Amino acid sequence: MHSPDVTAVFNLPDESATEAFGAALAERLSPGLVIYLEGDLGAGKTTLSRALIRALGHTGPVKSPTYALVEVYVISSLYLYHFDFYRFESPEEFLDAGFDEYFNDASVCLVEWPERAQGCVPSPDLQLRLHHARVGRLLEAVANSPKGQACLNALPVPGADSSCVTPAPR
Ligand code: ADP
Ligand code: MG
Numbered sequence: 001m002h003s004p005d006v007t008a009v010f011n012l013p014d015e016s017a018t019e020a021f022g023a024a025l026a027e028r029l030s031p032g033l034v035i036y037l038e039g040d041l042g043a044g045k046t047t048l049s050r051a052l053i054r055a056l057g058h059t060g061p062v063k064s065p066t067y068a069l070v071e072v073y074v075i076s077s078l079y080l081y082h083f084d085f086y087r088f089e090s091p092e093e094f095l096d097a098g099f100d101e102y103f104n105d106a107s108v109c110l111v112e113w114p115e116r117a118q119g120c121v122p123s124p125d126l127q128l129r130l131h132h133a134r135v136g137r138l139l140e141a142v143a144n145s146p147k148g149q150a151c152l153n154a155l156p157v158p159g160a161d162s163s164c165v166t167p168a169p170r
Helices: 015-027 043-057 146-152
Strands: 008-012 034-038 070-076 077-084 109-110 126-132 137-143 159-166
Touching: 008 015, 015 043, 015 137, 034 043, 043 109, 043 126, 109 146, 126 146, 137 146
Parallel strands: 034 109, 034 126, 077 109
Antiparallel strands: 008 137, 008 159, 070 077, 126 137
16 A cells, blocks of 8 residues: 555666656756655665756766765756755754755755755655565655646656556645
8 A cells, every 4th residue: 555645656667667767757847846755775766866867968977965965967057956865964954054045946956865854955846755666666756736746747657657546636
C-alpha cells in the first residue's frame, strides 16, 4: 500500500529507467519549482538529478552536492540549484548559509535530504520518494501544487511502468 498522499507511482527497474524519469521531468519544469528528492543513501536521488540536468542541456560534469551542499547550473536563462542537506546537523544551517534566497520565482530547486532542513527549507511543489524495490526502485510522487501536478501529467517514462494511485489534487 502507498501512503494516502501519493499521486503516482513509477516502477524503475534499472538505472536507465531512473535516468529516463529524470530526463522526462526536465521537459516539464517551470520557474519557481521546488522538488524534494527523498530516499535512503543509494536510492537514486543523484542519478535522477544528474539525468535531469543533462537533459536540460548541461554538458559538463554533474557532481553530487553532498560536500558542497549546493551545485549551481545556469542553463539558458534557467537557474537550477541542486542541494544535498545530508551533512546538516540542524535545519537552521539552511538559514545560516543563506540558502533561502535561492528559492525564488526564477529558479528551479532540486533538494536531496530535505528532511535535514525541515522547517527551514520551503515546501515542495513535488516530492519524489525513491525506495529500494525487489527489482530496481519504486518512485512515489506527491504533487502538492498545480505546478507540481503539471510535472506528472502524462509523464512518459520509457522503461518504467506507472500508475496513478489517487486523483490529482485540486
Ligand atoms: P542517492 O543520491 O540517492 O544517494 P545515487 O544516485 O548516488 O543515490 O546512487 C544510486 C545508485 O543506484 C547508483 O549506483 C545507480 O546506478 C543505482 N540506481 C539508480 N537507479 C536505479 C534503479 N532504478 N535500479 C537499480 N539501480 C539503480
Ligand atoms: Mg545523492
